[in-house]
Structures are given as C-alpha cells and as structure tokens.
Amino acid sequence: MPVVPANQPQLIRSSQKDEYYQNNLTNNANELFHACAGSRRWLQWRKEIELLSDLTYYVLTTLSGYQTLGEEYVSIIQVDPSKRRIPSRMRRTALIFFHTFVPYLLDKVLICIENELEAEAPQTSRTWRPLSHVRLWIQRAVGMLTESQRKALIPLVFALQQGITLLYRLHVAVFYITGAFYHIGKRAAGVSYLRVGNVAGDDPRISTSYRLLGALSLLQLGITLTLQFNNLRLRQRARHEWKQHRNLLPSRQVSQSSSRSSRCVLCLEERRNTSSTPCGHLFCWECITEWCNTKTECPLCREKFQPHRLVFLRNYK
Numbered sequence: 075m076p077v078v079p080a081n082q083p084q085l086i087r088s089s090q091k092d093e094y095y096q097n098n099l100t101n102n103a104n105e106l107f108h109a110c111a112g113s114r115r116w117l118q119w120r121k122e123i124e125l126l127s128d129l130t131y132y133v134l135t136t137l138s139g140y141q142t143l144g145e146e147y148v149s150i151i152q153v154d155p156s157k158r159r160i161p162s163r164m165r166r167t168a169l170i171f172f173h174t175f176v177p178y179l180l181d182k183v184l185i186c187i188e189n190e191l192e193a194e195a196p197q198t199s200r201t202w203r204p205l206s207h208v209r210l211w212i213q214r215a216v217g218m219l220t221e222s223q224r225k226a227l228i229p230l231v232f233a234l235q236q237g238i239t240l241l242y243r244l245h246v247a248v249f250y251i252t253g254a255f256y257h258i259g260k261r262a263a264g265v266s267y268l269r270v271g272n273v274a275g276d277d278p279r280i281s282t283s284y285r286l287l288g289a290l291s292l293l294q295l296g297i298t299l300t301l302q303f304n305n306l307r308l309r310q311r312a313r314h315e316w317k318q319h320r321n322l323l324p325s326r327q328v329s330q331s332s333s334r335s336s337r338c339v340l341c342l343e344e345r346r347n348t349s350s351t352p353c354g355h356l357f358c359w360e361c362i363t364e365w366c367n368t369k370t371e372c373p374l375c376r377e378k379f380q381p382h383r384l385v386f387l388r389n390y391k
Contacts, residue, residue: 079157080267082249082284084148085256088267091144092131100127104368113340113373117364121178128174136166150267161265173259180238183208188231190216191224236302243295250288253281340365340373348390353377359386 080088103123108116116123135142139160141151154161161169186209216224245258255261338345340361347359351372357365365373366381 078269079253080148080150080269081280082253082256083280084150084269085249085253085267088142088144088148088150089256091147092142093144095143096128096131099131100124103127113365114342117340117361120364120368121182125174125178129170132170132174137163137170139163139166145267148269149271150269152265153268155264155266157266157268161263165263165265169259169263169265171259172262173257176259183212184231184235184238186212187216188228188235191228191231240295240299243291243298247288247291247295250284250291253284348387350385350387351377352379352383356387359384 100123103126104116104120107119107123111119132142134140136152145151152161152166153159154165190212219227242258245261246256249256254266260266336345337343338356338358338361340357343358345356345358348356349359349362350356351362353372353375355372355374357373362373362384363381366384370380371378
C-alpha cells in the first residue's frame, strides 16, 4: 500500500479531533467527580482528573496499538524514525509520557516552587495531596535559601513559566515551516505520521501558505519576546505590590471559631482574600478563580459571568 508523509492540514485536523474527544471525556469525568466528591475535592483534584482522562484516552488507542479517533478521521498512521515500522510499545509508552505526564509535572512543580518562594512561612497540609513528597522536598530546599535568594528566584521561576509557553509557540511555528512533529512529545519520542489511501500529490500552494504562516508566527514570537523583556521589571513590581495589598494569610493562622457566614462555600474554610461575584456572593480569591477556569458561573446561584468581572475586596473583614 503506497504511503507518503502526512501534511500540515492532516496533522492539525487529527489533533483537533483528538482534543474534541479528550475534552468530552474530561468534562464527563469532572461532572461525575464533582457530583460525588463536592466542590472542594474537585478543585483539589481537577488537574489530576484531566491527566487521568488523557491517559485513559491514549492507553485505549495509542498504547493498545490502535489509531486515535483523530488519526482514523484523516487516515494517518504513526511510524518510528525508520518510516517503515509502527512504533514499538516502548516508544508508544514514551510518547504518552512526554505528551501527557511531563506537561502536568512541569506545571505542578513550577507552581509549587512559586508558592513556596512567595510564602512568608512554611505551609503545611494535614491532607494528602498529589505530589506531596515532591512538595515536601521543595519546601526543604526553599527553607535552606536566604530571603534575598528567594526574592531573586521568583522572577526566574516566572520567566521559566513564560518560557515554556513561548517554547510551545516556537515549536508550532517550526511545524508550519517543516511540516513535521506538531507536538513536542512526538518529537521527543521520534514518532511521525504517514498517510494511507489518498496519496495524491499535495498542492504546492498549501505548503507555501503554511511556510508563510510559520514565518509570521516567528516574527510575532520575536515581537512578543521583545515586549516581555521590556516589561519584565514592571510586571514583577506589580506582582509585588499586589502581594502586599492582598495580605495573604495561611489557613492555619485563621481562628477556628469563625462564624459560618465568613466561610467559603467552595473550600469550607475561613475566607481568604474575600472576592465577590457580580451577583454579590463571596468566596476566596483562589477558590473562585480556580472555579472560573472551567465554569463561568456563580457556584451558588449559577448566574453566568466572565472571570474579569470578579472583584477583589481589599481590607474586607
């Protein structure tokens, strides 16, 4: 059967189709977990539910030796670097690891480091949390740093977070130009695609248009980097002033005898950084912003609103 390399439109359509089914699976899992465990547990485990949903999708397709729904939709198959064999089970396992678990781990570790660097006192938790052993190791490492060293590392962590986002954009721009490896995980695992069935020659104008799009993406990325370097000090100053104004307090320092009216209905603890929705209901700033990442509605009255309409109530008691 004649096969030729898959082109950019096929790889993009395949990825979009896979993301559609993954989002459906994740949304169903979120609704089920939210209904069974409640809002507090759902907020704590939301990232892990998304990870397990993605792992389930790829274990049932890629790891089992089948095409994903997106690959089947555009009639493409995975091949190893030789372009003659399908990837081995070890290579497919590496692909799933790089594509799903590595982004999750990076996000969790960087957020944990940032929180520990900005915390005025070591934070402890009585409940088991994902990556709790990693968090404990980070706490010990940060505890060995001086105050000046911690302040110096905060901009570095922030720059690293932004750098990962820019790396994804750079990789997509390179894909538009070269036509190979739409995802970083597939590049790391050495998995590419061949198309099966319709092997007619591509219209040269398609490749030309994607190369032009890649060049424009690189130009935009360069402008973005320039602006970010110019505004880095201003952003850090704004973050520092915001931290001073909000005056965060660890939950363990809050009085246990607080009234029921001052508790957040999402975390069921004393409200910290009280914030108001447009409908007037009050929540912790961290809880309601996490909630709005997936549902743009009030948890109590279900009134729809956009996250930018949340109001942080300074000096509210």
